[in-house]
Amino acid sequence: MSGLLALLDDVAGIAKIAATSIDDAAGQAAKAGSKAAGALIDDAAVTPKYVHGFKPARELPIVGKIALGSIKNKLVFLLPAALLLSAFAPWLITPLLMLGGSYLCFEGAEKVYHLFKPHEPDAEGHVAAETADHLEEKRVKSAVKTDFILSAEIMTIGLAALPEGQPIWMEAIALAIIGIGVTVLVYGSVAVIVKADDAGLWLAANARFGATRAFGRGMVKFMPWLMKALMIVGTAAMIWVGGNIVLHGIAELGWHAPYDWIHHQAEAAAHAVETAQSFVAWAVTAFFDGIFGLAYGLVLIPIVTRVIQPIYRALTGKQKPAH
Numbered sequence: 001m002s003g004l005l006a007l008l009d010d011v012a013g014i015a016k017i018a019a020t021s022i023d024d025a026a027g028q029a030a031k032a033g034s035k036a037a038g039a040l041i042d043d044a045a046v047t048p049k050y051v052h053g054f055k056p057a058r059e060l061p062i063v064g065k066i067a068l069g070s071i072k073n074k075l076v077f078l079l080p081a082a083l084l085l086s087a088f089a090p091w092l093i094t095p096l097l098m099l100g101g102s103y104l105c106f107e108g109a110e111k112v113y114h115l116f117k118p119h120e121p122d123a124e125g126h127v128a129a130e131t132a133d134h135l136e137e138k139r140v141k142s143a144v145k146t147d148f149i150l151s152a153e154i155m156t157i158g159l160a161a162l163p164e165g166q167p168i169w170m171e172a173i174a175l176a177i178i179g180i181g182v183t184v185l186v187y188g189s190v191a192v193i194v195k196a197d198d199a200g201l202w203l204a205a206n207a208r209f210g211a212t213r214a215f216g217r218g219m220v221k222f223m224p225w226l227m228k229a230l231m232i233v234g235t236a237a238m239i240w241v242g243g244n245i246v247l248h249g250i251a252e253l254g255w256h257a258p259y260d261w262i263h264h265q266a267e268a269a270a271h272a273v274e275t276a277q278s279f280v281a282w283a284v285t286a287f288f289d290g291i292f293g294l295a296y297g298l299v300l301i302p303i304v305t306r307v308i309q310p311i312y313r314a315l316t317g318k319q320k321p322a323h
Contacts, residue, residue, distance in 0.1 A: 047190045048227060050143040054136065059194045062136060067187035069144035070151060074179030077148075078155045082175055083168055086159060093160050098249035100153035102296070104242030106304055109297025111235045154182055157245075193230075197223045240286045243293025262288040 047066065051059045085092055158178040162171055196219055203216025251259035262285055270281040 047143060047147075047186070048194050048230075050139045051194050054132070056195075056198050058132075058136065059198075060191055062140060063187055063191050063194065065140045066143045066147065067183055069140065070147045070183045070187065071180065073144065073148045073151045074155060074183065075176060078152055079172065079175050079179060082155050082159045083172055086171055087168060093156065094249050094252045096156050097153075097160055098246050100149075100156055101242040101245030101249065102300060103149060104153065104238040105246065105293045105297035106300040107297075108235050108238035108242060109294055110301055111231075112239075112294065113298065113301060151179070151182075155179065193223075193226070196226075236290065239293040239297065240290035241293075243289035243291075243296065244285070246296060247289060247292060258292070262292075 047063070050066065051062045054062060085096070155175060155178065158175055159171070162174055200216040200219030200223070204213050204220065205216075207213045207216060247259045247262065265288060266281040266284040269284040270277040273280050
């Protein structure tokens, strides 16, 4: 009996340690996940476009399919890759982060560029002959591909933000929490956004009180403005976060001058005011990171479109979409 009690006591102790470790992993995941805010905001801002044009009844199922694809991206492909990276090639984390930051700068700068020089209509604009089911499948695949790139950036940022020297299973738990938490947050927000106008229409037509009906009409009018605001915030977040990642990576690799100069400007601006010094330092840093990110992204546009994409199409056999 005493042996059984001792065993139960040991099991209880192990369970306590495991619970504490999981709690620590959750805390680490929250801190690490917060550093991926730029990619997260962009993910939430970009996804609603994939349900545009479908019947309201199909909007949530499409968001659900994309969310399941996102979970698969993070847990089946990216989580094992991140753990292998951490265990066998941690020196690759900074270059990969810089590659992801470069992608964010390119995407953000391309959006800004096309504000002044809009896209010509491409093949995706001619969908009248496609069945709804085929178009839905095509949109979901496209969204999951885009999500893979953003998810890779989120998971790599999360991995880089975790404390060094901890067991691999702790990293696995923390990254799994990041992956699931980010997916729920992003696609839960997307679901609310895409159904908000339907909720407004229902309130405008069926609410009992005049004030509630007026609120519903206000929601319908407000949602297009919210979508535009999300696109602007998402683009800005891509540019400044991408710029910060690249500048930080350059400093990690040995060239500290640009990063240190921005840090010095932020400190000087913060010391020049008496209140909200942390916010001022952040705003100045984000401003200069954004200037760098936009300039760097604009430089990348011709490199990607005229060199990298043609080489990729030649290697994969994919043709440029016909206009």
